[in-house]
Amino acid sequence: DVKVTQSSRYLVKRTGEKVFLECVQDMDHENMFWYRQDPGLGLRLIYFSYDVKMKEKGDIPEGYSVSREKKERFSLILESASTNQTSMYLCASRILAGGKNEQFFGPGTRLTVL
Amino acid sequence: EDKVVQSPLSLVVHEGDTVTLNCSYEVTNFRSLLWYKQEKKAPTFLFMLTSSGIEKKSGRLSSILDKKELFSILNITATQTGDSAIYLCAVVDRGSTLGRLYFGRGTQLTVWP
Numbered sequence: 076d077v078k079v080t081q082s083s084r085y086l087v088k089r090t091g092e093k094v095f096l097e098c099v100q101d102m103d104h105e106n107m108f109w110y111r112q113d114p115g116l117g118l119r120l121i122y123f124s125y126d127v128k129m130k131e132k133g134d135i136p137e138g139y140s141v142s143r144e145k146k147e148r149f150s151l152i153l154e155s156a157s158t159n160q161t162s163m164y165l166c167a168s169r170i171l172a173g174g175k176n177e178q179f180f181g182p183g184t185r186l187t188v189l
Numbered sequence: 190e191d192k193v194v195q196s197p198l199s200l201v202v203h204e205g206d207t208v209t210l211n212c213s214y215e216v217t218n219f220r221s222l223l224w225y226k227q228e229k230k231a232p233t234f235l236f237m238l239t240s241s242g243i244e245k246k247s248g249r250l251s252s253i254l255d256k257k258e259l260f261s262i263l264n265i266t267a268t269q270t271g272d273s274a275i276y277l278c279a280v281v282d283r284g285s286t287l288g289r290l291y292f293g294r295g296t297q298l299t300v301w302p
Contacts, residue, residue: 079231115198117292117295119292177237179234181231
């Protein structure tokens with residue numbers, strides 16, 4: 076079974092702090108994604124990566140950056156956290172081969188910025 | 190503007206009822222449509238649909254796709270309290286980078302005992 080893990084389930088940070096959210100997958104998937112999920116808005120794509128050191132902006136990249144130095148790890152960085160970044164953050168991974176499009180999700184990190 | 194629209198946004202039923210969740214989409218180069226169930230944690234995969242008219246079934250859940258009318262439905266028969274969750278619909282756009290997924294806002298289903 077694919078396993079996607081995220082470094083924290085709950086995180087509380089102060090405005091202006093730099094925040095790192097880590098995601099690790101153990102199935103050698105090429106593609107990895109970061110979403111945020113807010114009530115009534117569904118999942119919105121922040122950034123994605125199709126391979127090591129490759130990244131693409133999603134729909135709401137402002138205020139975020141990402142890093143993919145190793146295939147199994149995709150980090151989301153909030154350079155200077157703000158209260159409007161309080162949200163549930165979900166990481167996902169997907170294998171590229173075989174026409175499969177199923178994304179496997181991590182358990183999520185609920186971030187609160189005070 | 191949302192590329193994937195789910196309805197209703199919220200639904201409350203009693204155990205034993207049958208529910209139908211709707212997902213319509215507007216994606217130029219459709220590849221596939223996926224349904225996920227999300228309880229108080231990560232979304233879990235339910236179905237992937239690529240062809241019109243072919244029903245996918247898993248226990249009390251079933252889903253079908255209409256590529257002409259650009260929608261899919263997810264049916265749950267004889268609902269149970271364990272079916273309470275957010276149901277997410279996502280569409281893969283073949284024309285976009287990586288064949289990315291576009292998610293709808295979800296339908297919150299609550300099943301009362």
